[in-house]
Amino acid sequence: MTFIHLLHPEIPKIKEVNINGVRHYDTPDGTLISITSLLKNFTPQGILDWRKAVGAEKANEVMRAAGDRGSKVHKIIESCLSNKPENDLVGHYGELPARMFSQMVPALDKIDRIRTLEQGLYSKRLGIAGRVDCIAEFDGKLSTIDFKTATRKRDEINENYPVQATFYSIAWEERTGEKIEQIVILTTTETGELDVYIDDPSKHVERLEEMITEYKSGSAASLS
Numbered sequence: 001m002t003f004i005h006l007l008h009p010e011i012p013k014i015k016e017v018n019i020n021g022v023r024h025y026d027t028p029d030g031t032l033i034s035i036t037s038l039l040k041n042f043t044p045q046g047i048l049d050w051r052k053a054v055g056a057e058k059a060n061e062v063m064r065a066a067g068d069r070g071s072k073v074h075k076i077i078e079s080c081l082s083n084k085p086e087n088d089l090v091g092h093y094g095e096l097p098a099r100m101f102s103q104m105v106p107a108l109d110k111i112d113r114i115r116t117l118e119q120g121l122y123s124k125r126l127g128i129a130g131r132v133d134c135i136a137e138f139d140g141k142l143s144t145i146d147f148k149t150a151t152r153k154r155d156e157i158n159e160n161y162p163v164q165a166t167f168y169s170i171a172w173e174e175r176t177g178e179k180i181e182q183i184v185i186l187t188t189t190e191t192g193e194l195d196v197y198i199d200d201p202s203k204h205v206e207r208l209e210e211m212i213t214e215y216k217s218g219s220a221a222s223l224s
Helices: 035-042 045-054 056-081 089-093 095-108 160-176 201-217
Strands: 015-019 022-027 030-034 111-123 128-138 141-150 182-189 194-199
Touching: 015 030, 022 035, 022 111, 022 128, 030 035, 035 128, 035 160, 035 201, 045 056, 056 089, 056 095, 056 111, 056 128, 056 141, 089 095, 095 182, 095 194, 111 160, 128 160, 141 160, 160 182, 160 194, 160 201, 182 201, 194 201
Parallel strands: 030 128, 141 182
Antiparallel strands: 015 022, 022 030, 111 128, 128 141, 182 194
16 A cells, blocks of 8 residues: 655644643743543443453553553554554564554555644634644545544444544644545544544534533543
């Protein structure tokens, strides 16, 4: 696979900073909370129930392993989309990340005309910043594309995923003037599935703004 990359307007750089254990970004318009940190205050009830059932120690162990797996798969995808494919994925990353990447390939084949990868973005209007996985065309439509890994396929998508992608879509348009047509969330699972979720970001703007309001008012319940 060879991917076309297009130039985009220069985007101001942002720098990750830690404030009282919470990820923020220094931007030209001030220090803003990261979208991932904000969303931790809205962890789905099912995950909270699971943490309570297995205990904090076990839950943290599982989450660390999942984070390591996800980071490896992301690194392989980024190298692929950058036209720098790596050899011996199993040797470098292990059997599971290599297999989960291979499951993602049919979806990656639909990506074209890449605008950016792992780009820091922020929205002055919303007061949030973050780092998007990919802005590119997916099946011919300009898309915010987010890559996820999971143990197994879920019946319903985590509400936070489309909200997060919607934020990136808004921030991209603020910074470049380009309107995102759709959000695409690609999830590869340990059990062998690839889930492709496509939606209109405008459907999730209201929920995003509700979350921001709740967070700023202090009424959001964070994950401890």
